[in-house]
Amino acid sequence: MMKIKKVDLFLTSMKLVQPFRTHQETVADRQSILVKVTDDEGHSGWGEVVAFSSPWYTEETIETAWHMLTEFFIPTIIQGEWKSPREVNEALSRWKRNQMAKAGIEMAVWDLFAKRDSVSLAEYIGGVRKEVKAGIVVSMDSPERMLSTIESRIIEGYERIKVKIDPTNDYEMLKVIKDAYPDIALLADANSAYSLKDVERLKNLDSLKLLMIEQPLAADDIVEHAELQKILSTPVCLDESIVSLHDARNAIKLGSCKVMSIKIGRVGGLANAIDIYNLCEEHDIPVWCGGMLETGISRAFHIALASLPNFTIPGDLSASSRYWEQDVIIPEVVVEHGNVKVPEGPGIGFKVDETFIEQITKRKATFHA
Ligand SMILES: O=C(O)CCC(=O)c1ccccc1C(=O)O
Ligand SMILES: [Mg+2]
Structure with missing residues (x-):
């Protein structure tokens, strides 16, 4: 008690x-x-x-x-x-x-x-990984500046890159990145910038062989995402659309996505995040762990969550220094050879x-x- x-x-x-x-x-x-x-x-x-x-x-x-x-x-x-x-x-x-x-x-x-x-939080929830794969998000900018940011991040060890897109900044920018780094795991996050009217535009992205496209349509477009996924060969990943286990169940039933991003805050807590994780595992839906431009506290929770075995895709887990001059946890989160170590100390495993x-x-x- x-x-x-x-x-x-x-x-x-x-x-x-x-x-x-x-x-x-x-x-x-x-x-x-x-x-x-x-x-x-x-x-x-x-x-x-x-x-x-x-x-x-x-x-x-x-x-x-x-x-x-x-x-x-x-x-x-x-x-x-x-x-x-x-x-x-x-x-x-x-x-x-x-x-x-x-x-x-x-x-x-x-x-x-x-x-x-x-016990460590990771152990408390049944995590098994000693380290989790890092990933980086590059915010919207000119293609030249995005390319030079990506180059620095690759040198720092990140192996998975996510870029933000919208209908004014998609195929050409992504093509520039793909041409420069054909082997990099690249995904595009639209944060609901498209509608089904843009289906030709989105279909055009298929030739880029992206890892996935994240949340192309509006948060409540769960039916429309299912229609879109039927047309696209690129896997659709849902982010904003999934705020509960119920949403995850509907999305899987309708075929609205082939991948899911899990964020503890968005889904109302760690218990719900674990429930969604388990549901996805049952249905062979790969999952990855999102980020929220968060402080080290929420990041520590996401690191523990990502230590569960079915988190097979590198998430938006980056070093503290990518966001902050100084983080609220000691030590700060670091990325080495593309990985973040899962702390072993009690609870979140970082000192606040x-x-x-x-x-x-x-x-x-x-x-x-
Ligand atoms: O690096 C991060 O923390 C994640 C960056 C990111 O894409 C994001 C950040 C804040 C809110 C939503 C999103 C998103 O995944 O859409
Ligand atoms: Mg997103």
Whole structure:
């Protein structure tokens, strides 16, 4: 049994080393909500809300998440006695959606349980890999600048490259990259920039033999994605469309994708992420682990998740230094020979730098049982 005695919220702001550009939004200053839960024995666990300041990726924002946490989710979990992180996830499921806000606190509870039991989070969830494959995302830019960024990343050891595309910047830019690096594992993420009207444009990308195309259509275009996948030989990967196990089930049933990206925040927590992972394994759908321009806390969770055996495709797992001058964890995440080591220490396996967190905190709140 676990009694949660205290919850601390830190609304932080960190400058990205480079602004991150998609067709919808440019992120330069990254706000996050870092969540610390403490039990009655003095153990504590950390989680992170990966919503953005504006609702460009999903409908949540940092402020809606703050509201949900303070008014509903913290009061729901701070009074009970919990047998497992899953039980906390189920208690939160009585409230609708708001997946990233839920995930932020649910993750902290997973870290807390693993720390109390003195096992690494990876081991706690059945992870087997000692290291996981890294991957890099190159934000939208001119083809020349994207090519030179890709060159540096390849030198740093990344073997899988993802680029952002939209209808004004797709085939030609991808062709330039493919011609320069014919052997690189290349995928394109459209973040819903297309509709079925663009089917010829998308079909034209088939000749590039991309690893996959990520989220070409809108988040709720689950039926349209199935139509598109029938026409394309390139595998479709869903990102924004999958925010629950139910969504994953529908997508598989309809044939809306051949690959799925799993992000703990997007799907409302680690328990849901594991459920989606298991469902995909049952249906031979390869999965990979996404990223959210997150701090080291959420990244640590994604590293633990990616240590499960069926994460066969390198994810958006990059070094801390690709995003931040300084990360909130010690040591920071590093990529060596294209891999990230899965930490073996208890819980997330990184020390959380609370002194640094205090420095970047814009708003703080503490809740007692
Ligand atoms: O490097 C990362 O953290 C992932 C970059 C990325 O593509 C992304 C970042 C934030 C939100 C959505 C996405 C996405 O996968 O669509
Ligand atoms: Mg994506």
